[in-house]
Amino acid sequence: MDILIVDDEKIIRDAVSQLVEDAGHYAETASRGDIALQSLKETSFNLVLLDVNLDRENGLDLLVRIQHAHPNIPVVVFTAVATTKIAVEAMRRGALDFLEKPFTTEQFQIVLSRVQKHHKLAERVVELQTQVASQAPEAVFESASPAVKEVLDVLFRAASTPVSILILGESGTGKSVAARAVHQRSSRAEKPFVTVHCPGLSRELLESELFGHAKGSFTGAVRDHWGKVKAADGGTLFLDEIGELPLELQPKLLRLLQDREYERVGETTTRTADVRIIAATNRDLKQAVKAGTFREDLYYRLNVITVDMPPLRERLDDLMLYAEKFLKFFARQFGRAVDGFSREARQHILAHTWPGNLRELRNAIERAVILSKGGEITAADLPLQSQGTLNGAVAEGGIGVPAVGTAVSLEDLEVAHIRALMKSLSNLADVARVLGIDQATLYRKRKKLNLE
Incomplete structure (x- = not known):
């Protein structure tokens, strides 16, 4: 998560920043309310840690301003002068939780765990709202075509297994809809379904989008970025138009498929990922293998369960x-x-x-x-x-x-x-x-x- 720490005491900001980074998250600090609001305007954060007493400012008043401008960002309030009255008022004004300074690492981890559960729940609500709002008839698999029925039968029988799936077919045939249907019928249905669009990004940007990057790994990398693999942890990673994946990234994807391991750009720490891979393409991957633009070993690793979505004609x-x-x-x-x-x-x-x-x-x-x-x-x-x-x-x-x-x-x-x-x-x-x-x-x- 990306966390903004708002406190007027540098020693507190530094100490909490260390706690955040030790927990594997990114921390940014602000000493005043106006700096905090500007940071929130310029950058997306998953959590704000806010001190009640900010020199001459009232942290609870700032809490209201933050809630008004960024209603979806949870705020945890902390203070050295903790009273029931302050805690109740903070919660009434919209704080997600309350911490008394000084707090231990264990206390901080408990609060952080609550925030993460809240974040996942909020993401799930947004996902469900989006699905309902954009629900289209093609999402309901009903077909009189024997070819389509055969494709769906194969997909749905494979859904309960962890194997990789490759969905072939022309653009617009419903490959992404089929991928999501497989996810919804799998044991990972309650976990994220994350899509990576392989075309349209440079190799460097696509690598960062997929695997994430460490702060300072390249120009413009002002913070840690976890990437789509991390976001899909426990769920399904859908690689749309995988035939466009740059050749230089294919060995890294092969490693992810085989060993469930990867590294973020700019760091040497090996990380593991529990993700199910579903890939789709409108390209002929066999021809791409012959042409040398797609690795043969990656093709065979993806080609465990393969279906071809028939065109509408x-x-x-x-x-x-x-x-x-x-x-x-x-x-x-x-x-x-x-x-x-x-x-x-x-x-x-x-x-x-x-x-x-x-x-x-x-x-x-x-x-x-x-x-x-x-x-x-x-x-x-x-x-x-x-x-x-x-x-x-x-x-x-x-x-x-x-x-x-x-x-x-x-x-x-x-x-x-x-x-x-x-x-x-x-x-x-x-x-x-x-x-x-x-x-x-x-x-x-x-x-x-x-x-x-």
Whole structure:
């Protein structure tokens, strides 16, 4: 943890700093209230240790200011003049705990343990609130696709074991959702689920992000940083897009996988980590091994349980299932009275190739719900036609005609075909002739299919 110590006596600041650092945490000090508030504004802390008597300042008044500006940071008050009245007032103003000076190492450790439990509980509450707020239909694994059912069966059977899991698949296929589902079904479900995004950071920053660093190990390292491995202790470490992991870091990850050991940047102390590794990538790691950009031993260490999430274009049985789920979710979230898709909208959805998979489908339905003017989503509400990626479809006056062999009903094919003929031919007699039926039959079909 990162701890700010606020006391006007240097000897106390130094002594408490030593206690904090001996316990394996980072300590920073402030002699006055204004310095403390500035430090809190500039830097993120996990705990404030606050003296009640700060020269001419009242520590309890400062406590209120800290609580107002930083309500999520716990404050422990300590004082040499301890009375029940002061302790009660400190707790009333929002202090998490109270210490009487001088305190022993054992007393400090007890309080620190309480703070850590409070911190973990607060993190868990935030995590649950985030999950509830952002809960999306794809988080509920429901599929009519045999391929997806097989993938989920393998993942969920492996969930109760400690083995590493490698999830392959295109971007947007739900790899991170699957990883979290495995964590939630494991014995580590009550522990952290921590994600590391491998792309987008330099090797140095990614190493620090993953393993942490010691104060002064490089320019800008003004404090100790524990890293994501430490944050995931006891839980699951999800390495997203591991195919982008720099070659120089791969031996360190291999050591973590094999021996559960690592070192922070800038120190030689060997640390241990109790983490379960789940990795995901959209790259072909076998090809990366052949190209020399991914270590073969790391690949085989990760490749204990491997699954391949099918792309959405191979899951046509699921397409409208998820579209309907997204529609209900966003209609409820935005308070819109939208409860279905028009026939043309369904044709567009079924004909689209969905290169962005579930992520693209989610975004398309979210946009459609926002822009919809009526009680159902129309083809015009969907951002698909402008992309020019209708799967085997022909655009006729803005209407997508699904190709033969796509997951559409015979009725939808018939409607699309008759409508296209009616637009392209000059009269209904010609339409009937092309269809091989008489005009009376065409009339009945138009009435039945609402093509008047």
